[in-house]
Amino acid sequence: MSSVRQLLDLQAIDLDLAKRNERLGVIGERLGNEGELPALRARVVELGTSAKGIAGRQAELDSAIDGFSGRITTVESKLYSGAVTSSRELTDLQADADMIGRRRSESEDVLLGVLVELDEAESELAETTERLARSETEWLVDQERLAEERTVLQGEVATLDEKRAVQAASVPPPDLAVYERVRKTHAGRAVAHMRNASCASCQVGVPSKIAQTVRTSAAPVPCPNCGLLLLVD
Ligand SMILES: [Zn+2]
Structure with a gap:
């Protein structure tokens, strides 16, 4: 036999x-391996910086538009105060008001574009932040599950190792x-x-x-x- x-x-x-x-x-390869998380985190930082930059441009335009409006108010109050009577001076003041008005209007057009850009950047940032949070939660759950599975497997391997030693000794x-x-x-x-x-x-x-x-x-x-x-x- x-x-x-x-x-x-x-x-x-x-x-x-x-x-x-x-x-x-x-399991050993997956434990501690963050997969797509570092790239997602970097993306959130990048999108945050970009949105901040666009918001900065919006603030600059807002303040420039306020400045133009202030100047127009000043010029118009001079124009309609009755203090200026020379028609040449009045024409110049009107030309000033028109010029500043055009510049304000140009800035308002640019601002509209910037607002659209900001809106898009902020929604992408919100989406990516949410995706990151979801991925981090999933990752933690997965890691916990893998760690539990590893503990069970390590116990089974220890038992099988003992069984193997006994079986090998019989041959x-x-x-x-x-x-x-x-x-x-x-x-x-x-x-x-x-x-x-x-x-x-x-x-x-x-x-x-x-x-x-x-x-x-x-x-x-x-x-x-x-x-x-x-x-x-
Ligand atoms: Zn054969």
Whole structure:
């Protein structure tokens, strides 16, 4: 009786371990990895700076428009005060008032554009800030969930490690060495069932002489086609 049946049990433990360790690797990469968060934070800062700049331009235009209005009031009060009587002077004052009025009107046009720009910048900032807050919350929940999953997996791995040690000790060391060698080159698998004189893994028929050896040999016998150790069902 060969030790292949024990090796099959060992393989089951090893596959379980590999699955858990692989998941632990994925979790290890995701824990502490903030993903898109740093880029989102930078974007919020950038949008905030941009909105502030536009608001600054709005304040400048507001104050320039106020200045023009003040000047127009001054010129018009002179114009209509009756104190100025020279028609030349009156014409000049009117020209002044018109010129300042045109400049105020130009500034008002620019202000309209700036207000639209500010509105767009502020809504993009609000949206991005909200998206950042949502992503940060999701990230924290995800991190917590991953940390919990990791704790469970680490416990399972510790139990499986113990089980593996016991199972490996039940196999003769040379057979264990063969097992380790085969599974390294077969994606973690080392044992295949032999059914109706065929390898259940590669589906190729096992020559009857070898099939007979599989049934009687004390040492593991590999499938001549794929190399997995054959186990009589
Ligand atoms: Zn095979």
